[in-house]
Each structure stands twice: as structure tokens, then as C-alpha cells.
Amino acid sequence: MDFAFDARTEELRKNLLSFMDEHVYPAEAVADEQRAALASPWDTPQIVEDLKAEARGRGLWNLFLPDEEYGAGLTNLQYAPLAEITGRSPQLAPTALNCAAPDTGNMEVLAQFGSEAQKKQWLRPLLAGEIRSAFAMTEPDVASSDATNIETRIERDGGGTYVINGRKWYISGAMNPLCRIFIVMGKTDPDGADVRRQQSMVLVPRDTPGLEVRRAMQVYGYEDHYHGGHAEVVFHDVRVPTANLIGEEGGGFGIAQARLGPGRIHHCMRLIGMAERAIELMCRRAVSRTAFGKPLARQGVVRQWIADARVAVEQLRLLVLKTAWLMDTVGNKGAHTEIQAIKIATPRTVVDILDRAVQLYGAGGVSQDFPLAELWAAARTLRLADGPDEVHQRSLARRELKAYL
Structure with missing residues (x-):
């Protein structure tokens, strides 16, 4: 049993450790100072954009995605020690490397299950760090630890449109002004015999009429600005094309x-x-x-x-x-x-x-x-x-x- 890191992992570790010492740790206090001066607490401090540019220049970008077409092509075993290093400054480092939740999971979903059109419209700008995203699953009115409880409805209205109604909360990333797209989980077949085939996922652009980001949700008094915050979101007769379905109906x-x-x-x-x-x-x-x-x-x-x-x-x-x-x-x-x-x-x-x-x-x-x-x-x-x-x-x-x- 070999406990040593392979050559590529060791090279990336050294690069990342240097980046943390030279740029990330010194930026922690600067980011707080810059945020205090922003017009909106949800805007991104300039130091974060500077860190992203530096990380990208060092080749420390999209390390989480194993698909070489979209990411660094690292295995889970190769990425794990790199994720550990970023955890030493969890507010800044993952964002600087474009490896922050919920964008990472959303990019993985799009890369694995998205159509070519969905990848072009949403995955590409997410990979480039040009936009942010949100994942809307948890609901306040049901025990969301059991995902089969989800009450949000995704219903067909004619042949080419879904209508979405529901209320979500602790939707990570939703407060960020750069959040452009939501992945929403709801039920397309609420009466289906298989409770694990009732749900589907659809893409909902943030500016879609009827989508209301109602308020920010705190976590022990913190607003988690660097991850785009957590929001209560209401969907009221939100209409999107059926082409926005990710994968197949019942696959959510x-x-x-x-x-x-x-x-x-x-x-x-x-x-x-x-x-x-x-x-x-x-x-x-x-x-x-x-x-x-x-x-x-x-x-x-x-x-x-x-x-x-x-x-x-x-x-x-x-x-x-x-x-x-x-x-x-x-x-x-x-x-x-x-x-x-x-x-x-x-x-x-x-x-x-x-x-x-x-x-x-x-x-x-x-x-x-x-x-x-x-x-x-x-x-x-x-x-x-x-x-x-x-x-x-x-x-x-x-x-x-x-x-x-």
C-alpha cells in the first residue's frame, strides 16, 4: 500500500500551498475590509477577483471536475488533498479556484446529464467563472432529509412548457448578483407508484418571471457571503421550456x-x-x-x-x-x-x-x-x-x- 502522492498531485499541492501562503491568507483581512465598503453585502470584493485571476494563471482552476473536457481531469484521490488545503480558508480558497459549492455540484450535473445546448448556455460560463449558480432542493414545510417529501410542482402546460410552483429555503448561491441560473428539483409525477421516480430537475434562469428571491437566510448569524449566501426562494407560476429539463422526467x-x-x-x-x-x-x-x-x-x-x-x-x-x-x-x-x-x-x-x-x-x-x-x-x-x-x-x-x- 503506497501512501505517497503521485507526481501530478505533489506538483499541484506545492503550487497550491504557495498560493495560499502568498495570496489567500493575506487576502482574508483585505476581503473583510473591502466588503464593508461595498454598496451591497452580496457584491464580490475586488480581492476575490484578483485571487481568481492569480489562481487561473497558476493552473489552479476547476480542479474538482474529473472530466478532462471540462476540468483538470483529476481523480477523487488526486483532488482530495487539494480540497483539504482549500479548507484552511474555506471562504476564499474554494471560490478563488472556481471549486466552491454549489457551483461545483451544478457543473458536475450539467457535465454529466446536461444537453449540449444546456452545456453551451450554462456550463461554459460557469467553468469560466463568469457566472454563479444555485441549487434549489430543500424546502421549509417538509422534512427535506427525505427528498421524496418535496412538494414543489413542475407541471406541463401544453406541449412545450413547464410551470413551477413551490417554496425553497437555504438555497446556496442565490443571493449572489452573479447567480444566473437555478437547478430546481420538484415533482413532475407526484402520484407515481415509485416515490424515487416522482422528481425531476429543471433549469430556471434567475430573471424568469415569478421567481422571487425573498430573503437571505443566516447560518448561526453568518450570511456566508463568499458562497453567495443562502436564500428563501419562491416559485410562483414560473414558466420555462421543457427543453430546460435535465436528463429525463423522473430522473431527479x-x-x-x-x-x-x-x-x-x-x-x-x-x-x-x-x-x-x-x-x-x-x-x-x-x-x-x-x-x-x-x-x-x-x-x-x-x-x-x-x-x-x-x-x-x-x-x-x-x-x-x-x-x-x-x-x-x-x-x-x-x-x-x-x-x-x-x-x-x-x-x-x-x-x-x-x-x-x-x-x-x-x-x-x-x-x-x-x-x-x-x-x-x-x-x-x-x-x-x-x-x-x-x-x-x-x-x-x-x-x-x-x-x-
């Missing part, structure tokens, strides 16, 4: 599962990067602060926190890399158990590491002067996003028990 559930698989491993690797930054911050704090007559670094409980964090991160990384390897070798279905395992273990563990880091920083840990509070909010949210812990535990246990029942 399957497309959603195909979209979420890679997204889960991307999230988990970025979470490991967040944990690594937390450990670094813990160590810096521990050697620079004194309490009760000796540095925090000599306090037994602090050493325990740091040691436990290191052990946990090493365990998580190995599991996530194994999952990436399985996805590459036997496919997402073959890696189903491992994908669920990392989705359960990684956010939960990283939240705990960040919580210890916050504790070590005291009042500073919950303040805006350090990144820990925002990192904690992001990690805690990922115990819900792409399926809550309990849904993955339910499915994983069912799979384990199957042979014994």
Missing part, C-alpha cells in the same frame, strides 16, 4: 444522488483542512499565553486536546482518502458505505476539534477577530447539509444489518 432523485456523492467527499476534505488550521491556531495560542504561572502549552488538558485532535485528523484523513480511492476504482455505489461513514464522522469530529480551539482562545474564540467561530458554524452546518447524520446512520446500519436479517 438519481441525479441528486449522483450530485451529492462527490460533494460529500469534497466537504469532508475541506473539513480536514479546517481542523488542521484549528490545530495550528491552538498550538500558536498555547505557546503564546500564560495562565496560573505557566504557558498554556504546559497545561495537561491543553496538551490532551492537541494530541487528541492530531489523532482524530489522521484517522479521518485515511478514511476519506480510502473513500476517494474506492470512488475511483469501484464507483460511488461501491463506495456507498465509506461515503456515509466519512459524512457521519468528519463533521462531528471537526466540530469537536474546533470547539476545543474556541475554548482555548476564550472570548477571542467566539469573536470576529479569529476565524474559529465562523469555521465552527460552517462545520456544524455540515452535520445537516447533504443529508443529516441520522439519515446516513440509518442507511449505513441497514446495510450492515442486511446480511443478518
